[in-house]
Amino acid sequence: xxxxxxxxxxxxxxxxxxxxxxxxxxxxxxxxxxxxxxxxxxxxxxxxxxxxxxxxxxxxxxxxxxxxxxxxxxxxxxxxxxxxxxxxxxxxxxxxxxxxxxxxxxxxxxxxxxxxxxxxxxxxxxxxxxxxxxxxxxxxxxxxxxxxxxxxxxxxxxxxxxxxxxxxxxxxxxxxxxxxxxxxxxxxxxxxxxxxxxxxxxxxxxxxxxxxxxxxxxxxxxxxxxxxxxxxxxxxxxxxxxxxxxxxxxxxxxxxxxxxxxxxxxxxxxxxxxxxxxxxxxxxxxxxxxxxxxxxxxxxxxxxxxxxxxxxxxxxxxxxxxxxxxxxxxxxxxxxxxxxxxxxxxxxxxxxxxxxxxxxxxxxxxxxxxxxxx
Amino acid sequence: xxxxxxxxxxxxxxxxxxxxxxxxxxxxxxxxxxxxxxxxxxxxxxxxxxxxxxxxxxxxxxxxxxxxxxxxxxxxxxxxxxxxxxxxxxxxxxxxxxxxxxxxxxxxxxxxxxxxxxxxxxxxxxxxxxxxxxxxxxxxxxxxxxxxxxxxxxxxxxxxxxxxxxxxxxxxxxxxxxxxxxxxxxxxxxxxxxxxxxxxxxxxxxxxxxxxxxxxxxxxxxxxxxxxxxxxxxxxxxxxxxxxxxxxxxxxxxxxxxxxxxxxxxxxxxxxxxxxxxxxxxxxxxxxxxxxxxxxxxxxxxxxxxxxxxxxxxxxxxxxxxxxxxxxxxxxxxxxxxxxxxxxxxxxxxxxxxxxxxxxxxxxxxxxxxxxxx
Ligand SMILES: [Zn+2]
Ligand SMILES: [Zn+2]
Numbered sequence: 059x060x061x062x063x064x065x066x067x068x069x070x071x072x073x074x075x076x077x078x079x080x081x082x083x084x085x086x087x088x089x090x091x092x093x094x095x096x097x098x099x100x101x102x103x104x105x106x107x108x109x110x111x112x113x114x115x116x117x118x119x120x121x122x123x124x125x126x127x128x129x130x131x132x133x134x135x136x137x138x139x140x141x142x143x144x145x146x147x148x149x150x151x152x153x154x155x156x157x158x159x160x161x162x163x164x165x166x167x168x169x170x171x172x173x174x175x176x177x178x179x180x181x182x183x184x185x186x187x188x189x190x191x192x193x194x195x196x197x198x199x200x201x202x203x204x205x206x207x208x209x210x211x212x213x214x215x216x217x218x219x220x221x222x223x224x225x226x227x228x229x230x231x232x233x234x235x236x237x238x239x240x241x242x243x244x245x246x247x248x249x250x251x252x253x254x255x256x257x258x259x260x261x262x263x264x265x266x267x268x269x270x271x272x273x274x275x276x277x278x279x280x281x282x283x284x285x286x287x288x289x290x291x292x293x294x295x296x297x298x299x300x301x302x303x304x305x306x307x308x309x310x311x312x313x314x315x316x317x318x319x320x321x322x323x324x325x326x327x328x329x330x331x332x333x334x335x336x337x338x339x340x341x342x343x344x345x346x347x348x349x350x351x352x353x354x355x356x357x358x359x360x361x362x363x364x365x366x367x368x369x370x371x372x373x374x375x376x377x378x379x380x381x382x383x384x385x386x387x388x389x390x391x392x393x394x395x396x397x398x399x400x401x402x403x404x405x406x407x408x409x410x411x412x413x414x415x416x417x418x419x420x421x422x423x424x425x426x427x428x429x430x431x432x
Numbered sequence: 433x434x435x436x437x438x439x440x441x442x443x444x445x446x447x448x449x450x451x452x453x454x455x456x457x458x459x460x461x462x463x464x465x466x467x468x469x470x471x472x473x474x475x476x477x478x479x480x481x482x483x484x485x486x487x488x489x490x491x492x493x494x495x496x497x498x499x500x501x502x503x504x505x506x507x508x509x510x511x512x513x514x515x516x517x518x519x520x521x522x523x524x525x526x527x528x529x530x531x532x533x534x535x536x537x538x539x540x541x542x543x544x545x546x547x548x549x550x551x552x553x554x555x556x557x558x559x560x561x562x563x564x565x566x567x568x569x570x571x572x573x574x575x576x577x578x579x580x581x582x583x584x585x586x587x588x589x590x591x592x593x594x595x596x597x598x599x600x601x602x603x604x605x606x607x608x609x610x611x612x613x614x615x616x617x618x619x620x621x622x623x624x625x626x627x628x629x630x631x632x633x634x635x636x637x638x639x640x641x642x643x644x645x646x647x648x649x650x651x652x653x654x655x656x657x658x659x660x661x662x663x664x665x666x667x668x669x670x671x672x673x674x675x676x677x678x679x680x681x682x683x684x685x686x687x688x689x690x691x692x693x694x695x696x697x698x699x700x701x702x703x704x705x706x707x708x709x710x711x712x713x714x715x716x717x718x719x720x721x722x723x724x725x726x727x728x729x730x731x732x733x734x735x736x737x738x739x740x741x742x743x744x745x746x747x748x749x750x751x752x753x754x755x756x757x758x759x760x761x762x763x764x765x766x767x768x769x770x771x772x773x774x775x776x777x778x779x780x781x782x783x784x785x786x787x788x789x790x791x792x793x794x795x796x797x798x799x800x801x802x803x804x805x806x
Contacts, residue, residue, distance in 0.1 A: 096754045096756060097750060097751075098751060100756065100758070101758065101761070125754065126746070126753075130746070134726070134728055134747075138745070140746075141747065159502050164753070240804065310443070347785040352508070370508060372514075373515065373516075376500045376514075377472060377501075379499065382472050383473065387477070387761070
């Protein structure tokens with residue numbers, strides 16, 4: 059029921075324009091998925107997400123498993139109905155959050171035992187239970203349960219962890235019940251070309267509806283992230299979608315698309331918004347700074363979003379200083395408009411055969427103009 | 433430029449349907465004003481307020497004076513432009529907040545010296561500066577600077593304070609520069625019929641565009657509040673609007689309208705929303721309760737608002753438990769829909785000559801149905 063259609067290629071790079079068909083409708087790629095950790099993209103109405111061009115949301119299995127519980131969500135008609143979002147939803151496997159718990163978790167071949175961050179209760183996630191939870195949530199794109207390897211890490215640890223994640227991937231494939239949802243494998247292998255290659259080969263042997271690159275954006279330099287993409291992405295089949303997990307900055311998105319990535323997710327636009335950091339065509343801007351207190355201009359003069367059309371930097375700074383809920387609402391709106399608009403502009407440039415010119419313009423605007431926080 | 437038109441009277445009570453003309457358009461009365469303390473009605477977009485039927489907002493002089501400063505707002509084009517609200521705005525005088533500061537303030541005939549709750553800095557508000565601040569904000573309906581007398585209070589204190597507030601009212605009238613804005617006097621006098629009467633007489637002698645009842649909803653029983661209304665409202669001229677400040681519950685609104693009140697403001701719908709307390713046709717509901725965790729129904733089956741059409745009690749409880757911003761957004765939306773809808777239904781009942789039947793139905797629904805928090 060899930061399929062990927064390659065619509066056109068960029069002549070100057072590995073970038074591609076495609077369409078991911080899910081059982082809840084198409085996703086025009088390359089696409090960015092806003093993150094809805096606890097059954098809501100923080101501070102946004104679903105209708106507004108749709109207006110901004112969001113096509114697919116990401117839900118977090120770990121959080122929803124612990125609260126309100128996947129069985130409760132299933133009883134209430136599934137995650138889409140629960141959160142009033144009719145479009146496709148991709149769920150992560152819970153692995154990333156569980157492995158982030160540090161001392162609170164213990165891993166073995168069966169899976170991971172851990173303590174809930176909410177109440178300290180003992181919990182278990184296994185490849186099989188992760189898939190069952192995601193299917194109970196009624197996810198449209200399900201991710202295999204894996205370990206997101208920290209960075210830096212010993213090569214021996216990376217090799218062992220990756221081998222185990224590949225065995226878990228096979229168990230996830232076996233556990234996935236046919237219901238029209240897609241199942242994506244996740245390439246691990248740390249920052250090692252040979253381990254990444256072996257991981258791809260093992261996943262391809264199992265066979266998935268799409269392939270993700272995991273273990274990136276974990277503290278490595280951007281150049282190393284791109285290096286890993288360069289090693290790995292060419293090994294993946296053209297006929298299936300490619301997703302780089304947890305990435306990233308606007309620059310990361312452009313560089314990912316250039317290398318042939320179709321899907322991205324990241325908390326940056328939403329989390330930064332709540333911290334008063336706004337994305338613009340000329341770089342980032344920290345609205346809390348006193349220099350904006352009398353600034354009658356919009357966040358970004360080149361932005362035509364609702365926020366930039368109606369509110370001044372001075373007002374947004376005031377709301378931020380007052381810790382007003384409207385600050386989070388308006389900042390998130392603008393940042394998601396920027397991220398989703400960036401993806402739309404890349405898709406259009408690909409369709410019109412001018413992606414190279416797009417990239418040049420993207421970098422030129424950022425280098426030529428002021429930016430207050432890098 | 434400001435005028436009040438009495439459109440029709442209820443044959444069974446003192447209730448009346450009217451229209452307050454302000455320089456920024458009409459307000460159909462009786463009306464409820466959502467409170468926008470710091471230049472935003474918390475968790476609401478201005479467009480949504482308009483859709484919900486808000487006609488006029490209340491802004492807080494004390495808060496805006498301290499942050500971001502009325503001179504800054506004036507430089508940025510006034511409060512309407514600052515907060516993206518084109519409709520009328522009524523501002524309080526700052527008196528209520530300053531007098532709430534307790535030990536941090538000192539009062540004499542000139543005005544009030546106080547310490548800012550933000551940084552402890554020494555500040556002064558006088559009748560003249562309060563009016564100047566409200567005019568700098570570009571308020572459409574300006575309130576006189578007065579003392580909101582605490583309850584209970586010694587009669588001697590109430591008499592002295594009220595006399596001073598009346599002298600201040602005259603100074604406010606003298607300070608008010610003609611710019612098309614309305615200036616409303618505020619009746620004080622505590623819970624004493626004779627002091628209320630004297631306060632009305634003194635205000636009428638000065639002459640204002642409208643009259644407010646202050647010093648209510650300060651901890652007294654509802655019956656005493658209605659008693660003060662009964663003493664005071666008949667003394668006010670039919671030809672001018674009447675506003676009861678800081679009131680109140682849905683029952684208070686119905687009882688106020690029944691007694692001839694035209695305008696109300698209160699933080700109840702917005703503040704309670706953020707605390708998970710929701711208003712319904714059958715009473716209040718506290719969404720945090722575990723009994724709602726599997727409840728697929730809407731907040732209020734008799735409500736047709738956006739929230740009740742699309743979200744379950746179970747989802748709203750989940751959002752509240754997770755401290756999600758969307759909880760405040762959706763709960764505030766529903767509560768303001770309830771408050772503004774209640775006013776609209778009262779206006780319609782008055783137009784159709786069936787206000788008595790409306791009141792009967794209002795109380796019947798509440799007594800017949802379940803309610804979980806009174
Ligand atoms: Zn914008
Ligand atoms: Zn509702």
